[in-house]
Amino acid sequence: MLDYVKVDHEADPYSVAYTIALNALVARAKSKGELVAHLKKRGIEDEVAVATIFRLQEAGLINDEEFARAWTQSRHNSKKLSKRIIAGELRTRGVDQNSIDTALDEIDEEDEYRMAFELAMKKYNTMSRLAPDVQVRRIQSLLQRKGFSFGVIGRVLRELGIEVKYLTTVFN
Numbered sequence: 173m174l175d176y177v178k179v180d181h182e183a184d185p186y187s188v189a190y191t192i193a194l195n196a197l198v199a200r201a202k203s204k205g206e207l208v209a210h211l212k213k214r215g216i217e218d219e220v221a222v223a224t225i226f227r228l229q230e231a232g233l234i235n236d237e238e239f240a241r242a243w244t245q246s247r248h249n250s251k252k253l254s255k256r257i258i259a260g261e262l263r264t265r266g267v268d269q270n271s272i273d274t275a276l277d278e279i280d281e282e283d284e285y286r287m288a289f290e291l292a293m294k295k296y297n298t299m300s301r302l303a304p305d306v307q308v309r310r311i312q313s314l315l316q317r318k319g320f321s322f323g324v325i326g327r328v329l330r331e332l333g334i335e336v337k338y339l340t341t342v343f344n
Contacts, residue, residue: 189216191223194233203239204229205266206302240267240275248279255279257283257319285327288320292328 189211196202196210204225211221228234240262247253248260255276262272292311299307308329315325 179262185217185220186223188324189220190227192216193228197228197233200240201239202234203236203262203265203267204234205232209266212240231308236267236271237274239265240271241278242274243267244278248287250284252318252322254284254288254319254324256321260319285324288315288318288324289328289331291315291318292332296334308334 192211192214196207202210203263207225207228208221211224212218216224225234243262243265244258247258248255253261259272259276262275264271277338292315295311295314296307299310302310309333311329312325313336320328
């Protein structure tokens with residue numbers, strides 16, 4: 173694991189930027205976009221930041237494809253988020269679209285449906301005394317917050333067996 177390194181602001185700007193970037197990577201892996209933003213925030217010039225990022229890539233310390241893959245797996249498995257939400261998070265972290273697409277391709281539609289169903293089932297089991305329309309509304313809002321599409325939500329609700337008359341009013 174990397175240790176924090178003291179920044180010597182009297183040194184040449186390239187070594188200062190490299191030290192700042194290494195310190196930023198101690199806490200967790202970061203994308204190129206996050207590191208560039210961090211370096212700019214710390215007052216590093218663009219030319220120096222780009223050179224530092226290149227040097228870190230050459231050393232194998234940053235790789236947007238690996239970052240996107242790890243972020244996708246982590247957020248999908250631990251937070252139960254949909255591909256759409258994960259893609260948005262990766263975009264805000266400065267990951268290029270090609271790396272995002274590659275990482276999200278590892279999650280197929282059936283995995284996403286299974287995740288949504290597990291979430292809905294867990295919620296459904298806590299709402300046995302509620303009216304079906306309240307159950308539909310709560311499960312639907314949970315799955316929407318997690319970023320699942322209406323098609324997936326409808327399929328999950330049908331699979332749960334919640335009365336069809338409530339489904340048709342919600343999805344029509």
